[in-house]
Amino acid sequence: MANDDTNKGEFALIDLIRRRAAASDAVPVGIGDDCAVLDAPGGPVVITTDMIIEGVHFEETDPLLEVGWKATCVSFSDIAAMGLRPTALLCAAALPEGFSMQQAEEIFRGINHACTEFGVALVGGDTTSSTGPLSLCTTALGKADGHLKPLLRSGAQEGDTILVTGSLGGSILGKHLTFRPRVDEAVALNDSFDVHAMIDISDGLAADLTHIIEESNLGAIIEADKIPTADAAHELARHTGKTPLQHALSDGEDFELLFTMHPDAAARLLKQPAFEVPVSAIGRIIDAGLFIELDGQRRPLEPKGYEHFK
Amino acid sequence: MANDDTNKGEFALIDLIRRRAAASDAVPVGIGDDCAVLDAPGGPVVITTDMIIEGVHFEETDPLLEVGWKATCVSFSDIAAMGLRPTALLCAAALPEGFSMQQAEEIFRGINHACTEFGVALVGGDTTSSTGPLSLCTTALGKADGHLKPLLRSGAQEGDTILVTGSLGGSILGKHLTFRPRVDEAVALNDSFDVHAMIDISDGLAADLTHIIEESNLGAIIEADKIPTADAAHELARHTGKTPLQHALSDGEDFELLFTMHPDAAARLLKQPAFEVPVSAIGRIIDAGLFIELDGQRRPLEPKGYEHFK
Numbered sequence: 001m002a003n004d005d006t007n008k009g010e011f012a013l014i015d016l017i018r019r020r021a022a023a024s025d026a027v028p029v030g031i032g033d034d035c036a037v038l039d040a041p042g043g044p045v046v047i048t049t050d051m052i053i054e055g056v057h058f059e060e061t062d063p064l065l066e067v068g069w070k071a072t073c074v075s076f077s078d079i080a081a082m083g084l085r086p087t088a089l090l091c092a093a094a095l096p097e098g099f100s101m102q103q104a105e106e107i108f109r110g111i112n113h114a115c116t117e118f119g120v121a122l123v124g125g126d127t128t129s130s131t132g133p134l135s136l137c138t139t140a141l142g143k144a145d146g147h148l149k150p151l152l153r154s155g156a157q158e159g160d161t162i163l164v165t166g167s168l169g170g171s172i173l174g175k176h177l178t179f180r181p182r183v184d185e186a187v188a189l190n191d192s193f194d195v196h197a198m199i200d201i202s203d204g205l206a207a208d209l210t211h212i213i214e215e216s217n218l219g220a221i222i223e224a225d226k227i228p229t230a231d232a233a234h235e236l237a238r239h240t241g242k243t244p245l246q247h248a249l250s251d252g253e254d255f256e257l258l259f260t261m262h263p264d265a266a267a268r269l270l271k272q273p274a275f276e277v278p279v280s281a282i283g284r285i286i287d288a289g290l291f292i293e294l295d296g297q298r299r300p301l302e303p304k305g306y307e308h309f310k
Numbered sequence: 311m312a313n314d315d316t317n318k319g320e321f322a323l324i325d326l327i328r329r330r331a332a333a334s335d336a337v338p339v340g341i342g343d344d345c346a347v348l349d350a351p352g353g354p355v356v357i358t359t360d361m362i363i364e365g366v367h368f369e370e371t372d373p374l375l376e377v378g379w380k381a382t383c384v385s386f387s388d389i390a391a392m393g394l395r396p397t398a399l400l401c402a403a404a405l406p407e408g409f410s411m412q413q414a415e416e417i418f419r420g421i422n423h424a425c426t427e428f429g430v431a432l433v434g435g436d437t438t439s440s441t442g443p444l445s446l447c448t449t450a451l452g453k454a455d456g457h458l459k460p461l462l463r464s465g466a467q468e469g470d471t472i473l474v475t476g477s478l479g480g481s482i483l484g485k486h487l488t489f490r491p492r493v494d495e496a497v498a499l500n501d502s503f504d505v506h507a508m509i510d511i512s513d514g515l516a517a518d519l520t521h522i523i524e525e526s527n528l529g530a531i532i533e534a535d536k537i538p539t540a541d542a543a544h545e546l547a548r549h550t551g552k553t554p555l556q557h558a559l560s561d562g563e564d565f566e567l568l569f570t571m572h573p574d575a576a577a578r579l580l581k582q583p584a585f586e587v588p589v590s591a592i593g594r595i596i597d598a599g600l601f602i603e604l605d606g607q608r609r610p611l612e613p614k615g616y617e618h619f620k
């Protein structure tokens with residue numbers, strides 16, 4: 001549940017909704033986080049919806065099994081970003097003219113694989129024909145069982161260490177279709193650590209860190225040499241004329257977790273990792289602004305990151 | 311949450327999901343009703359998702375205010391079909407290239423108008439650009455407060471009277487964009503009458519009645535001269551060469567309620583209407599088959615209705 005910044009100049013309907021739709025007693029967290037949070041007698045329910053479209057989020061030549069997986073895991077990643085586990089999924093599909101049974105089966109297999117992998121019930125859907133490209137809209141629900149509370153973007157505190165799972169950049173080379181949403185890692189973090197703010201990296205490190213500091217009314221500084229650049233970022237950089245760092249800062253759809261916690265908690269996590277996926281401390285929350293330290297110099301960082309390095 | 315039968319030969323991904331996705335303890339009603347029903351500590355939660363697409367469910371020339379209204383009310387109608395009231399909405403939008411701020415505003419106004427009208431919180435969304443036509447995917451949640459239980463398609467009993475709200479046919483002339491989902495009427499019925507089965511008419515009277523009898527493992531017979539044909543059905547018939555009855559039987563997107571109850575309850579409802587929208591008794595549930603009585607003759611009725619009258 002996020003704006004897609006793939007195409008610049010795109011108008012974001014969500015911003016309209018955000019400005020006008022007020023939170024209410026039953027909806028403590030409305031528009032503007034990875035999920036909406038709904039109050040329910042058994043504890044908060046989180047919910048998110050995401051649409052992916054051929055030609056924008058995947059190509060006609062991509063394996064449909066992976067397209068189904070991606071559609072599902074994009075929503076699971078939003079639930080993970082709240083520190084919770086997805087429980088139920090709905091999927092609406094718009095199938096282009098001439099779409100075959102076999103093709104639809106492949107998509108379904110991808111959706112089903114993801115649901116099975118994360119123990120999620122596939123509870124509903126809608127199918128329609130389309131005059132346009134293949135489109136899949138997934139809606140995932142998650143529940144805050146027991147003592148777990150939804151983690152918001154807005155909870156960062158000054159002095160927090162900024163951490164990220166995995167490595168970043170170049171997801172267009174494949175990871176954007178086959179990534180594993182960090183559900184187990186997010187729940188482990190929420191369960192064992194006092195995480196202050198969390199988001200999944202869908203728009204890119206710089207953009208998603210901007211979401212955290214904007215929602216928290218704070219700033220951030222990150223250290224360039226601490227940012228874990230993916231092999232794919234290096235590979236892509238050989239063709240784009242950008243640096244691996246630029247890709248790590250600005251590429252979207254890595255679906256890693258970006259989160260902040262007290263430096264003591266961060267030190268504890270780094271010393272005794274709670275899971276196998278690597279975690280890197282990349283910077284700290286400050287009172288205002290967004291900066292990057294590169295070659296001993298501190299300079300402003302734009303949400304689009306790479307624009308400063310062109 | 312239903313298959314769209316607008317285009318014949320369309321493959322229905324939902325059928326795949328239905329065959330393979332099992333209901334579970336936490337999901338007493340999965341695929342195959344108007345909504346999925348999720349068990350929750352405070353009572354069942356129902357949820358539905360629907361996608362509407364330019365060129366299939368509306369035309370480029372349709373007012374965007376009405377397109378936003380339709381996208382929202384299609385999902386509200388699914389919640390109403392469970393005899394419940396919608397409480398929260400999410401909307402994902404795929405905007406075609408060149409879409410303007412003003413156009414997006416119009417859609418939002420339509421969505422917001424429907425939410426305000428029915429007291430629903432707009433809690434989340436997603437916006438993406440698209441290489442294809444305008445697409446809107448809405449997900450609505452509803453809650454079964456107090457003593458109300460979700461009404462299913464599968465509850466029809468032999469001997470039940472079949473009833474329908476409003477009038478049917480010709481919705482393509484305008485009602486499909488501006489219809490008022492029968493939320494208040496559905497809740498009043500669920501609250502004051504022992505409704506056995508209910509569905510909203512999205513695929514057409516014959517097709518949706520087929521859904522009820524298939525899910526209930528029963529049959530139905532309807533009386534042609536009892537079917538309330540809309541003025542639009544008569545108007546459309548002047549151009550199509552079909553009869554108004556054919557349109558009332560087979561046209562989709564009237565979003566009226568089709569429901570069954572014991573004949574005594576039906577008589578009570580017809581004698582003392584619970585709301586202003588007219589209700590008609592159009593037939594009864596039998597043990598098997600689907601028939602229509604027309605000009606004193608009983609003949610089989612296909613789910614596509616009109617095909618027998620061509």
